[in-house]
Amino acid sequence: MHRSRLSALPRAHRASATLVACAALIACAVLALSCASRHPDARTAAETALHARYFGSTTPPKDNVFRFNNGAEPETYDPGIAVGQPDGRAARILFEGLTIPDPQTLEPRPAQASRWELSADGLTYTFHLRPGLQWSDGAPLTANDFLWSWMRVLRPSNAGRYASLMYPIDHAEEYNKGHADSSSVGLSAPDDTTFIVRLASPTPYFVFLTQFYTFCPTPRFAIEQYGDQWTRPGKIVSNGAYVLSEWRQQDRFVFTKNPRYWDAANVKLDRIEAYSVDDLNTSVNLYKSGAIAWTTSGYIPSTFIPYLRDFKDYQHGAYQGTYFYSINVTRKPLDNVWVRRALNWSIDRVSITRDLLKRSREPWGDFCPSGYPGYTPPPQIGFDPVKAREYLAKGGYPGGKGFPKISIMFNSSEDHKRLAEAIQQMWKRYLNIDIELSNQEWGSFLQATTAVQYDIARRSWIGDYLDPTTFLGCMMTGDGNNRAHYSNPRYDHLLHQAARELVPEKRLAMLSEAEKILLDDSPVLPVYQYSVNDLVKPYVHGIWPTALDTHPLAHVYIDREWEQHLAPVAGMAPVARVTPGPSARLAAIAGRFPIEETP
């Protein structure tokens, strides 16, 4: 009946009705597409002129509060068990270790400890705490608090994922693994302000480690009273520049200035609000609107980066991590070193980073990233299709003939997929071999990589401190992170030898030789080095891109006259470009974080 009525309508009326409906549809479609037209490359000249300098609002907030996006919801901010950037950032706002890193160079600076000495044999550190240190509830903070907190991290039942960072301490590894008694661990607190650390062997980067959140003191009385709940607002007691006054899951942390902090006179903010926004677009929207003043690195969609480069509030720098493909060396034909070399030398890293990643990453052919002080890395794996074809022929597959079907496995993500497709095409073009792609959901991917059930898998690694061992160590025979099942006695021997070597130059030379062996054996195919990319409002002072993406926030402040201060110093931090090789800026002993790539 409905239909018959429609057909009975006058023709003109029907047409106009259809027009109205179409117009409504088109209006909605235009509205919907208008966001697509914001694609970085499609901006108009007027738009560019309007926002030429800064991305979005540059009006400082009315209150003296620093707001930023901390990223994914932290699993915990208990410094003793925290892992990952968002967790670490929250923990660092609340807690402070013996040292803190310089916000630009990351060099360790005195914090809870005012000074320290190293014994002549390089094995014993004596840290002198500042007198009169207090917890945020007014209780005195002594060397015993450090002793208890570090032992807590090492306690096997604590199951701390970062306990291994403390392994340089004498007998720490044995105790953590349940093979030694707690009393044998090389820590002692002879008096309230003296904390003595005895190392198992000389560790050039140990002082840097003391700024890492795992090494922060935690309040014994609160932990013993409240158990797992001790980090809740109202229960938590901390020793950093801020205390936690409010927390709502998946939403926000509110940190208020801690009047009992030893350097409270130089803490200029009233509050820090850290939001837990995991959506990348939302993060940038909030920044543009001025609701937040800082998007932490990793929370900008990669497609925005070429566009954001024109803005003065965009910061970019080298990050101590590499993206690589791990090869299961136990599977045929990948057990053949010539095949692995062929695969390694036929990846056009420059084209990948230039065309696919729009120069947001640096092409990289070493396993360790750039920037280790004093370290001369071995020559990088290059791109040489002729050489690669020769290698493949030596491996028994001249012209790619008879090469079995193998697959590249990656966790579901558009970026990993596009990169895998590019490499698939390169291997087809240069080696004439067919590779399949296998896309796995995150949990399944982790299971398959830990069980080494794959041919080739996407991986990435971010070390914990600024020394090649943090990368090279995880390719030793039997290491839990050696998911290639790679094993070379010469490689292992060099690393063991380096661990006992007291002369730094000799030690680093051994490590460089080990890395050369690793690249030659090619159980890993490095692709690019990571970079830090973030946006900071020009009125925020004190945040620079650092090699470890570590940002002490204690002395960050809001500069309301930022426009006047702009002229001579050009406002924000210098934009640091990635420069391969050792860099003076990174010449501090530094530490790093794991990459937790979520699906």
Added chain:
Amino acid sequence: MFTYIVRRVLLIVPTLWVIATLTFFMMRLAPGGPFRAERDIPPAAMEQLRHKYGLDRPLGEQYGRFLVHAVTLDFGVSYKYPGRTVREIIFEAFPVSAELGGWALLLAVLAGVPIGVLAAVKRNTGADYSAMGVALAGVSIPNFVLGPALVLGLSLTIFLLPPALWHGPASRVLPVLTLSATYLAYIARLTRAGMLEVLRQDYIRTARAKGLSERVVVFKHALRLGFLPVVSFLGPAAARIVMGSIVVESIFAVPGLGRYLVNAAFNRDYTLVLGTVLFYALFLIVLNLLVDVAYAVLDPRVELG
């Protein structure tokens, strides 16, 4: 009707048991576990974690313990977020989703029903076509397109509303609009279809013949039955909208339950998955029951039993 309701309520228990059992074992079948990470966990630490959460016990025993605790609505602690109980996570996140969903549903009904009635009464006129054209667009445009479009227009071009974050009344506007659009459009279409059906019925003709005003005919006699398709849609729709939408909650950074539903499964957070799935199931079952009861109240021809 009372015995019917009692029977349905009693049926909830076995239904939930089946859902719980299926979820429990399906989660365990998925590869990986809650403590896997890109970075290796030392075997000793992994052992400690598994022991702490009872994952080192036989599966049957784990299942038994889970059932016993589930009866008291105790699902244990989340594996992903140590120190947070599943109950606490649900109780904190659900009210947020419920508020967002409640406003969205209210808007969808308050706007969708009048639009549908108007379109039905003025059928085949310009008003009808434009209303249904907009409704078609509302049904077709996914919220991950509508949400960013609204943000672009109302937050980043004219700085009228906050682009995200759940803080203050203004922050509610965009997520509520985005979430309700599809439901509003769907309800308008359902109402129109239902009303057209009813307006053709004999009893409406009788009502008109008695000389009742058109207003009384439409709103008192026709709408009561014409609203029925909307009622049956509202049950599952309310459950879905109130439990939160991962898309809308992500776009607007709303701290609701929708994000947990999906992410818990990715993280193999067994306890959180079970807690949220059972909570959702219970909600859905209860709402379906309410719909059936509402049917009987609205339509005298329906007999429960």
